[in-house]
Amino acid sequence: MGQVNRKAPMRTPVRWLVTLAAMFALLAIPLLRLRGDSSAQQPSEEPPVRIPSNVAWTRETLALVSSGDPFRGLLLARRCNHCHGEEGFSAVPVFPNLAGADRLSFWKQMEDFRSGKRISPVMQVQAAGLSTRDSADLAAYYSMLPTARDPQDSRSFPQTMQDPSLATIAIRLILFGDGQRGIPPCQSCHGPVSYVNGAPLLAIQNESYLQDQLEHFANGYRSNDINVRMRSIARQLTAQEKTAVSEYYGAGLGPGVYSR
Numbered sequence: 273m274g275q276v277n278r279k280a281p282m283r284t285p286v287r288w289l290v291t292l293a294a295m296f297a298l299l300a301i302p303l304l305r306l307r308g309d310s311s312a313q314q315p316s317e318e319p320p321v322r323i324p325s326n327v328a329w330t331r332e333t334l335a336l337v338s339s340g341d342p343f344r345g346l347l348l349a350r351r352c353n354h355c356h357g358e359e360g361f362s363a364v365p366v367f368p369n370l371a372g373a374d375r376l377s378f379w380k381q382m383e384d385f386r387s388g389k390r391i392s393p394v395m396q397v398q399a400a401g402l403s404t405r406d407s408a409d410l411a412a413y414y415s416m417l418p419t420a421r422d423p424q425d426s427r428s429f430p431q432t433m434q435d436p437s438l439a440t441i442a443i444r445l446i447l448f449g450d451g452q453r454g455i456p457p458c459q460s461c462h463g464p465v466s467y468v469n470g471a472p473l474l475a476i477q478n479e480s481y482l483q484d485q486l487e488h489f490a491n492g493y494r495s496n497d498i499n500v501r502m503r504s505i506a507r508q509l510t511a512q513e514k515t516a517v518s519e520y521y522g523a524g525l526g527p528g529v530y531s532r
């Protein structure tokens with residue numbers, strides 16, 4: 273009995289300590305885990321930053337692209353001809369025409385196919401085997417191909433407008449845009465009024481290819497446009513407007529270099 277009495281006052285603080293330690297552990301472990309977790313999760317909690325393209329228009333890239341050698345480009349283009357046509361006009365309207373191409377745009381697309389920033393199983397394979405210099409040479413070659421009509425080749429361009437009444441809608445967007453929706457005129461970036469770096473020539477492009485690209489920008493399948501320029505425009509166009517501009521340009525009616 274004496275022993276019990278002596279030990280009882282000691283046992284209580286021990287039990288308290290054990291209880292406190294247990295409570296601390298119960299509280300602290302989840303807290304520590306939370307801290308650990310949150311610091312580990314922080315980067316993935318933010319939306320992943322997707323860079324649209326690895327291409328930046330620096331003095332170096334501009335110099336590289338403008339120094340392309342068209343003769344080397346001519347030799348390299350042999351492997352492109354069966355899809356894009358000997359004269360840079362394809363026989364099938366889903367393949368884009370490349371004659372008279374804007375060099376910067378051409379080169380950027382090749383780089384984007386190579387880096388996977390622009391998805392196309394066909395073109396990614398083509399671009400994989402080319403250096404940045406090769407692409408500059410090809411850009412130089414294609415940019416020099418004449419765009420005037422040639423009855424000798426098998427081009428599918430220009431196509432006839434399925435619905436000529438859409439011309440008014442197309443003309444309005446191309447020449448004036450739509451200020452209310454913040455859509456600048458197409459011709460202010462795609463020419464001939466002015467060009468932004470990397471904007472392709474639309475005036476020689478096939479209807480179904482244009483239609484596909486506008487669709488792909490609108491649904492995000494194509495997302496290699498720097499500053500979301502084309503995605504933000506394409507998302508706002510109605511189905512009828514996309515058809516209208518595609519048919520109008522595809523018929524060779526768009527303002528630009530194409531002479532009928």
Ligand code: HEC
Pocket residue numbers: 348349351352353354355356366367368370378379381382391392394395398410472
């Ligand atoms: C098997 C057919 C095929 C071959 C060969 C081919 N291309 Fe293409 N090319 C395509 C298709 C299809 C597209 C459209 C891709 C898409 O859907 O976005 C395209 C797109 C392009 C574009 C983008 C045009 C634009 O206006 O944005 C360029 C530039 C291009 N090709 C260059 C080349 C070059 C240079 C070669 C040769 C080294 C080549 N292609 C070989 C089928 C081909």
Ligand code: HEC
Pocket residue numbers: 368377380445446455456457458459460461462468469470471472473474477482483485486496497498501502505517
């Ligand atoms: C603010 C400038 C700007 C305006 C305005 C603009 N675009 Fe574009 N567009 C671009 C750029 C830049 C690209 C190239 C994107 C890239 O880097 O791949 C492009 C690409 C395109 C393409 C892809 C063509 C190809 O060869 O692959 C189509 C189609 C297109 N634009 C249609 C239009 C139409 C139609 C309009 C008017 C309703 C328009 N754009 C207005 C800047 C513009």
